[in-house]
Amino acid sequence: MAGSSGKSVVGRFGVHLAVLFFVALWTVPTLGILVSSLRDKDQIIASGWWTALTSSTRTEAGRLGTAADQVEKDGRFQIAGNLFEEGESRKITAFGTRSQEPTRYKAGEVADLGDGETLQVNEDGSYVYASPKAFEGERGRRVYYSASSPPKFTTQNYRTVLFSEGIGRSFLNSLTVTIPATVIPILIAAFAAYALAWMRFPGRALLIAVIIGLLVVPLQMSLIPLLKLYNGVGTFFGVPSKTYLGIWLAHTGFGLPFAIYLLRSYIAGLPREIMESARIDGASDFEIFVKIVLPLSFPVLASFAIFQFLWVWNDLLVAMVFLGTEADQIVLTAKLNALLGSRGGDWEILTTSAFVTIIVPLIVFFSLQRYFVRGLLAGSVKGG
Amino acid sequence: MASQIFSAVLVIVIGVGGCVAYFWGANKLLDLVFPAHGVSGGAAVDNLRRQGLIRPWLFIGPAMLILIVYLIYPVIDTLWLSFHDRGGQNFIGLANYEWAFGDREFRNSILNNVLWLAVVPAACTFLGLIIAVLTDRIWWGTIAKSLIFLPLAISFVGASVIWKFIYEYKGEGQTQIGILNAIVTGLGGDPHVWISIPFWNNFFLMVILIWIQTGFAMVILSSALRGIPEETIEAAVIDGANPFQIFWKIMVPQIWGTIAVVWTTITILVLKVFDIVLTMTNGQWNSQVLANLMFDWMFRGGGDFGRGATIAIIIMIAVIPIMVWNIRQANKETGGH
Numbered sequence: 018m019a020g021s022s023g024k025s026v027v028g029r030f031g032v033h034l035a036v037l038f039f040v041a042l043w044t045v046p047t048l049g050i051l052v053s054s055l056r057d058k059d060q061i062i063a064s065g066w067w068t069a070l071t072s073s074t075r076t077e078a079g080r081l082g083t084a085a086d087q088v089e090k091d092g093r094f095q096i097a098g099n100l101f102e103e104g105e106s107r108k109i110t111a112f113g114t115r116s117q118e119p120t121r122y123k124a125g126e127v128a129d130l131g132d133g134e135t136l137q138v139n140e141d142g143s144y145v146y147a148s149p150k151a152f153e154g155e156r157g158r159r160v161y162y163s164a165s166s167p168p169k170f171t172t173q174n175y176r177t178v179l180f181s182e183g184i185g186r187s188f189l190n191s192l193t194v195t196i197p198a199t200v201i202p203i204l205i206a207a208f209a210a211y212a213l214a215w216m217r218f219p220g221r222a223l224l225i226a227v228i229i230g231l232l233v234v235p236l237q238m239s240l241i242p243l244l245k246l247y248n249g250v251g252t253f254f255g256v257p258s259k260t261y262l263g264i265w266l267a268h269t270g271f272g273l274p275f276a277i278y279l280l281r282s283y284i285a286g287l288p289r290e291i292m293e294s295a296r297i298d299g300a301s302d303f304e305i306f307v308k309i310v311l312p313l314s315f316p317v318l319a320s321f322a323i324f325q326f327l328w329v330w331n332d333l334l335v336a337m338v339f340l341g342t343e344a345d346q347i348v349l350t351a352k353l354n355a356l357l358g359s360r361g362g363d364w365e366i367l368t369t370s371a372f373v374t375i376i377v378p379l380i381v382f383f384s385l386q387r388y389f390v391r392g393l394l395a396g397s398v399k400g401g
Numbered sequence: 402m403a404s405q406i407f408s409a410v411l412v413i414v415i416g417v418g419g420c421v422a423y424f425w426g427a428n429k430l431l432d433l434v435f436p437a438h439g440v441s442g443g444a445a446v447d448n449l450r451r452q453g454l455i456r457p458w459l460f461i462g463p464a465m466l467i468l469i470v471y472l473i474y475p476v477i478d479t480l481w482l483s484f485h486d487r488g489g490q491n492f493i494g495l496a497n498y499e500w501a502f503g504d505r506e507f508r509n510s511i512l513n514n515v516l517w518l519a520v521v522p523a524a525c526t527f528l529g530l531i532i533a534v535l536t537d538r539i540w541w542g543t544i545a546k547s548l549i550f551l552p553l554a555i556s557f558v559g560a561s562v563i564w565k566f567i568y569e570y571k572g573e574g575q576t577q578i579g580i581l582n583a584i585v586t587g588l589g590g591d592p593h594v595w596i597s598i599p600f601w602n603n604f605f606l607m608v609i610l611i612w613i614q615t616g617f618a619m620v621i622l623s624s625a626l627r628g629i630p631e632e633t634i635e636a637a638v639i640d641g642a643n644p645f646q647i648f649w650k651i652m653v654p655q656i657w658g659t660i661a662v663v664w665t666t667i668t669i670l671v672l673k674v675f676d677i678v679l680t681m682t683n684g685q686w687n688s689q690v691l692a693n694l695m696f697d698w699m700f701r702g703g704g705d706f707g708r709g710a711t712i713a714i715i716i717m718i719a720v721i722p723i724m725v726w727n728i729r730q731a732n733k734e735t736g737g738h
Contacts, residue, residue, distance in 0.1 A: 241710050
């Protein structure tokens with residue numbers, strides 16, 4: 018690129034820095050939910066995800082053992098025990114006996130509680146509570162402590178959302194919607210595009226004009242009439258109005274103008290000689306299409322497939338109108354939207370679910386980026 | 402789980418298989434009814450001619466049927482519904498349109514849409530252009546572009562969760578787990594519930610769309626920048642132009658057509674923005690937009706199809722001129738190559 022030769026070192030350093038800044042700005046949001054989805058759910062609310070690699074500190078309350086646990090030793094009564102359950106990796110940094118001063122004493126310090134009573138809480142949670150008089154009462158004394166836990170990463174969140182929050186089922190539903198809603202329009206559009214490009218029949222030019230005209234119709238125009246139509250068909254035949262077939266056809270309808278537009282311009286550009294020599298050899302249109310046109314059109318078919326796949330997988334509007342909200346039909350995007358309402362503050366559920374919904378598009382995107390970019394400029398006319 | 406997977410595979414096979422069966426079967430049938438082989442010469446020619454008349458319609462038939470049912474009929478019906486009451490039975494003339502322009506929520510939506518239109522396409526195009534120019538100059542530019550492009554693959558709902566987490570608010574004094582509030586409190590400010598501040602919350606929602614769409618602008622503009630002839634830039638360098646002059650006076654004018662396509666494409670997207678508003682605020686705190694308002698009226702109180710259809714028509718009226726211009730321009734751009 019021009020200009021680079023005449024640039025100063027500072028200028029070039031600035032370019033690197035600026036790009037780094039933009040890259041950070043664009044990746045940090047996604048990184049946030051990826052890191053959070055792998056964190057322990059108590060840690061997510063205790064500290065920001067960017068501190069995931071450092072220990073997090075929380076102040077908590079606990080109870081000492083009761084009078085029943087006391088033993089007499091050297092004329093003093095002692096209650097000993099551990100604030101933590103066995104196997105915990107947390108460490109106590111400070112403790113206290115009043116909620117106003119929960120961290121008054123350092124861990125390991127012997128606190129003088131007055132009347133000769135002493136309390137010592139160690140880092141590992143073990144404590145000794147001693148008094149010259151015998152302890153009484155059924156409830157143990159309340160203590161406060163500040164515990165730091167080491168960074169903890171877990172796949173538990175994924176197990177939870179996939180198997181008990183219904184995300185796993187929604188994942189299957191999304192695949193059930195997306196695969197046919199990608200393949201069907203390709204098939205239908207490819208045949209139509211071939212006919213419009215290479216077969217002669219009356220009204221061809223008019224049809225092409227109508228299809229390009231339909232590109233400008235926003236999706237919103239179709240929703241209400243189709244909802245009415247589906248409800249009508251459902252009542253008339255006594256079948257459910259929200260079905261997978263219904264949404265496949267809807268996505269097919271919304272994707273078709275763009276698919277035909279894209280495929281036709283590509284197929285029309287294929288060399289005429291190949292078609293004609295095949296025809297002379299006695300091949301029918303069907304054979305020419307299947308054996309010659311389809312293989313040659315692979316790049317454009319792939320571009321459209323990726324485009325449509327991402328569009329359908331990421332779609333919320335069409336799914337909310339044409340599919341039910343029961344477990345057997347709700348797709349990932351709609352499920353995630355529902356979770357935002359019902360599990361608003363449970364970030365371990367939300368971040369993990371969000372990551373599950375974006376993982377498939379990300380894989381598709383990274384493995385097939387070449388075709389995606391190619392389809393993008395042509396695809397720009399479709400929009401959302 | 403196994404039965405779920407089985408039934409999912411089964412419906413997929415039925416759906417796709419049915420489609421394949423139609424094309425294959427219809428062609429087979431045509432060959433059987435009008436055989437071109439194994440009959441006398443004259444009959445074969447006749448049959449070939451008949452096949453030639455029918456076959457295009459076999460190929461194009463399903464597409465036409467679906468386009469009529471899913472796009473042409475709905476456009477007419479939506480127009481018809483917009484002149485009728487909520488159930489679609491009684492003709493009420495322009496009452497729905499009168500209602501719309503008198504409705505506070507509708508006017509608020511229009512206002513917000515205008516705000517989105519003013520900010521998002523400009524921001525995406527501008528940022529996309531800057532990043533495209535910068536990444537073209539460094540060795541790791543491709544990786545940088547991939548990463549900035551990545552949000553384009555993420556759904557609006559997924560992106561909304563990602564950004565809701567960034568805007569997350571905890572009461573004053575508590576640890577802020579949302580990165581924005583953490584930064585603000587770290588700098589000594591007070592934490593805010595960002596998405597519920599009227600007017601300004603629009604911008605917090607726009608950031609999400611800008612984050613998604615900048616990659617699109619960047620990729621398209623980057624390929625346009627590569628198409629600029631080296632000589633024009635070299636000549637400018639020899640004439641002593643500085644990098645800013647080269648950018649504004651040499652590069653930008655040459656890719657003006659592409660910039661326009663990117664700008665209008667994002668404009669159309671903005672007019673239809675729905676998911677982000679639904680998931681972030683559902684139109685609360687004065688953040689409503691047209692597409693979400695329409696969805697709302699489709700189901701509000703059992704659904705008011707008249708008003709919903711009216712809003713759909715208004716969206717279409719806004720979209721069509723930009724779309725027509727966009728397709729013309731895109732054709733001109735790709736036609737030139």
